[in-house]
Amino acid sequence: MQKATTIFPNPPSIVTSAAVGGKMEHEGPYGGCFDKINDDPYFTTDTFEKGESQLQKQAVRMALEKANLKEDDIDVLIGGDLLDQCVGTTYGVRGYSFPFLGIYAACSTMSEGLLLASMLTAGGFAGLAMAVTSSHFCTAERQYRMPLNYGGQRPPTAQWTATAGGALAVSPEGKAPYVRGVTIGRIVDMGITDANNMGAAMAPAAYSTIREFFEDTGMRPADFDHIVTGDLGKVGSRLLAQLGDKEGLDLRSNHLDCGLMIYDSDKQDVHAGGSGCGCAASMLCGHFIPELRSGRLKNILFVATGALLSPTVSQQGESIPSISHLVWLSSERGK
Amino acid sequence: MQKATTIFPNPPSIVTSAAVGGKMEHEGPYGGCFDKINDDPYFTTDTFEKGESQLQKQAVRMALEKANLKEDDIDVLIGGDLLDQCVGTTYGVRGYSFPFLGIYAACSTMSEGLLLASMLTAGGFAGLAMAVTSSHFCTAERQYRMPLNYGGQRPPTAQWTATAGGALAVSPEGKAPYVRGVTIGRIVDMGITDANNMGAAMAPAAYSTIREFFEDTGMRPADFDHIVTGDLGKVGSRLLAQLGDKEGLDLRSNHLDCGLMIYDSDKQDVHAGGSGCGCAASMLCGHFIPELRSGRLKNILFVATGALLSPTVSQQGESIPSISHLVWLSSERGK
Numbered sequence: 001m002q003k004a005t006t007i008f009p010n011p012p013s014i015v016t017s018a019a020v021g022g023k024m025e026h027e028g029p030y031g032g033c034f035d036k037i038n039d040d041p042y043f044t045t046d047t048f049e050k051g052e053s054q055l056q057k058q059a060v061r062m063a064l065e066k067a068n069l070k071e072d073d074i075d076v077l078i079g080g081d082l083l084d085q086c087v088g089t090t091y092g093v094r095g096y097s098f099p100f101l102g103i104y105a106a107c108s109t110m111s112e113g114l115l116l117a118s119m120l121t122a123g124g125f126a127g128l129a130m131a132v133t134s135s136h137f138c139t140a141e142r143q144y145r146m147p148l149n150y151g152g153q154r155p156p157t158a159q160w161t162a163t164a165g166g167a168l169a170v171s172p173e174g175k176a177p178y179v180r181g182v183t184i185g186r187i188v189d190m191g192i193t194d195a196n197n198m199g200a201a202m203a204p205a206a207y208s209t210i211r212e213f214f215e216d217t218g219m220r221p222a223d224f225d226h227i228v229t230g231d232l233g234k235v236g237s238r239l240l241a242q243l244g245d246k247e248g249l250d251l252r253s254n255h256l257d258c259g260l261m262i263y264d265s266d267k268q269d270v271h272a273g274g275s276g277c278g279c280a281a282s283m284l285c286g287h288f289i290p291e292l293r294s295g296r297l298k299n300i301l302f303v304a305t306g307a308l309l310s311p312t313v314s315q316q317g318e319s320i321p322s323i324s325h326l327v328w329l330s331s332e333r334g335k
Numbered sequence: 336m337q338k339a340t341t342i343f344p345n346p347p348s349i350v351t352s353a354a355v356g357g358k359m360e361h362e363g364p365y366g367g368c369f370d371k372i373n374d375d376p377y378f379t380t381d382t383f384e385k386g387e388s389q390l391q392k393q394a395v396r397m398a399l400e401k402a403n404l405k406e407d408d409i410d411v412l413i414g415g416d417l418l419d420q421c422v423g424t425t426y427g428v429r430g431y432s433f434p435f436l437g438i439y440a441a442c443s444t445m446s447e448g449l450l451l452a453s454m455l456t457a458g459g460f461a462g463l464a465m466a467v468t469s470s471h472f473c474t475a476e477r478q479y480r481m482p483l484n485y486g487g488q489r490p491p492t493a494q495w496t497a498t499a500g501g502a503l504a505v506s507p508e509g510k511a512p513y514v515r516g517v518t519i520g521r522i523v524d525m526g527i528t529d530a531n532n533m534g535a536a537m538a539p540a541a542y543s544t545i546r547e548f549f550e551d552t553g554m555r556p557a558d559f560d561h562i563v564t565g566d567l568g569k570v571g572s573r574l575l576a577q578l579g580d581k582e583g584l585d586l587r588s589n590h591l592d593c594g595l596m597i598y599d600s601d602k603q604d605v606h607a608g609g610s611g612c613g614c615a616a617s618m619l620c621g622h623f624i625p626e627l628r629s630g631r632l633k634n635i636l637f638v639a640t641g642a643l644l645s646p647t648v649s650q651q652g653e654s655i656p657s658i659s660h661l662v663w664l665s666s667e668r669g670k
Contacts, residue, residue: 002411004434047651075339076519084419085645086439090522094643094656099339099519101447102439102643102658105419112436116451123458125341143647159626183432184411287569298348308429308437310420316382323431324439 005216008183011333012121014175018062019286022163028263032067035062041138049087052136052186056092060132063167074098075126078113079135081277082106083143088134092290105177106306107231109133110166110281111325117170118179135276136167140326144311157197159233159275162262166281177292181328183213189321195314199236199272202305205322206232212305213326221250225297228288230280230304231259232244233273282303292331302327340551342516346668347456348509353397354621355390357498363496370397373525376473384422387471390500391427392480395467397572398502409433409459413448417441417468418478423469441641442566444468444670445501445616446660449538453514454507455477467501470611479530479646492532494568494610497597501616512627516663518548530649534607535572537640540657541567542578545638548661554584560632563623565615568608593618615639637662
């Protein structure tokens with residue numbers, strides 16, 4: 001089998017990033033990490049979907065502004081989201097004139113976007129490549145589960161889709177953090193059919209990609225400050241550790257999950273944790289990238305996870321295939 | 336503004352391609368170009384969506400078989416489709432163990448997939464990169480417009496979503512055809528709101544990308560045997576030519592549109608032509624790539640077009656943003 005891991009001889013640099021969020025994300029433990037907060041779930045538009053688009057529009061603009069970049073500096077924008085036909089993205093960024101590549105990776109969108117942005121810059125095809133994504137609690141609930149007005153009960157395994165977005169830009173040259181390597185995920189389907197238990201569906205995909213990275217590189221979990229998954233939540237994080245235990249891979253000591261970080265599980269009623277493309281993206285862009293830039297963190301693996309289901313096929317009784325893409329981020333460029 | 340066009344100094348090669356289709360595609364003028372025909376719209380499954388997945392599964396398998404490739408030879412598969420959350424792709428290819436990158440570009444999916452596969456191989460990140468996509472009349476109608484059982488009337492501007500799929504593999508080394516260059520499209524939204532007139536919505540995006548390629552390269556339409564758009568159909572093709580006329584760019588002499596090729600408009604009741612990711616993909620994989628391989632065609636521009644709407648935002652009164660990615664294919668590798 002071919003190696004899915006690429007280690008960059010000349011690691012590209014993340015030159016800017018921005019995180020935007022909603023009211024609940026502001027009230028969470030990392031509320032201070034957001035560059036912009038929107039208290040209105042409609043974002044002053046008249047529908048939740050148009051609101052979600054604003055998250056991406058804002059994240060891109062903030063990321064540009066923070067690095068004094070102009071729209072014309074960006075060679076390509078890579079983006080996607082959870083909504084049908086990725087309209088959070090396309091309507092969010094249509095006002096910009098960037099060359100645009102749409103991606104779909106469910107909640108692993110930011111790791112796929114960052115991975116591709118890194119390859120396109122490292123390969124010499126872009127001087128500055130941007131990645132963006134978002135999610136919105138109200139759009140996701142009515143699309144994947146029930147309209148909010150229905151007032152459906154959420155089981156304990158359910159996660160809370162973050163109303164958040166993140167954008168970043170990658171350049172062949174620049175300061176820390178650096179993208180040292182990436183592993184492209186493979187689709188894993190262990191037969192989970194419960195759309196209210198995404199953590200269980202996604203944990204095997206995260207484990208598969210993490211194990212493959214360590215096999216391909218000969219590195220060990222202890223080489224990293226943290227292994228950061230996207231939104232496995234309580235259920236999926238427990239499963240990930242157990243999968244590691246079985247094969248002697250310690251994924252307990254330094255594992256973090258953005259879904260368990262973004263909200264305060266005691267005070268905020270989110271059941272098994274946060275989720276959504278915007279969860280991992282905003283924690284990466286608002287917290288981890290600044291920590292790596294400052295040198296407070298040296299090395300992390302960013303491993304966002306995506307459940308590749310749709311309501312249509314779920315209603316047809318199908319199980320949930322999942323995927324997880326991995327990005328090795330470092331405060332050092334390497335030799 | 337940055338150039339969206341990349342010309343490859345060492346053009347990658349398309350080493351295999353396969354096209355699969357349904358009954359109506361078989362009855363069309365290019366029916367003999369398909370590697371596999373499925374007369375059953377359910378593809379022996381119990382739902383149209385599961386049926387569409389079979390198109391991608393088959394296209395990938397046929398493309399591998401035609402070049403005596405094994406699954407392990409593929410370093411990355413890039414795929415997407417029109418269905419919510421791209422389930423035609425994810426459920427179609429989950430049985431393969433390829434590293435997988437999901438993309439969303441509506442009916443321009445094959446040009447985005449081929450563009451990315453070319454960059455990843457030319458950049459040294461993959462030895463063999465595969466791209467796949469599909470569309471299915473019955474899944475698209477019930478998702479974008481009306482369930483078939485409703486028996487809705489289709490206006491003359493409506494197009495017929497092809498039940499078809501295509502897959503191809505790109506390598507840094509190999510025989511013709513070669514991918515000489517690509518142009519990443521920009522999102523264009525001219526305010527069209529009629530979801531039954533996709534051709535009109537997409538023509539400006541196709542024109543924008545084609546014009547940008549000629550500006551970036553200094554080449555002219557006459558340098559190509561054909562400029563091949565994806566699925567502009569009758570309405571969009573007319574508009575494209577008119578947009579060219581306005582700026583003195585001759586897009587009449589050698590323009591072809593896959594949507595006008597795949598069906599016989601006199602005998603098959605398809606109104607303004609074919610459409611769908613599978614339309615352009617199957618014409619490329621089943622007809623144009625073999626023609627370039629044999630040398631009967633020397634140079635074409637493959638310019639698939641995508642309408643980036645969703646039913647949700649259409650119902651909210653939104654207009655239709657569109658995109659078009661361009662790939663220059665040649666029987667010659669260049670100097």
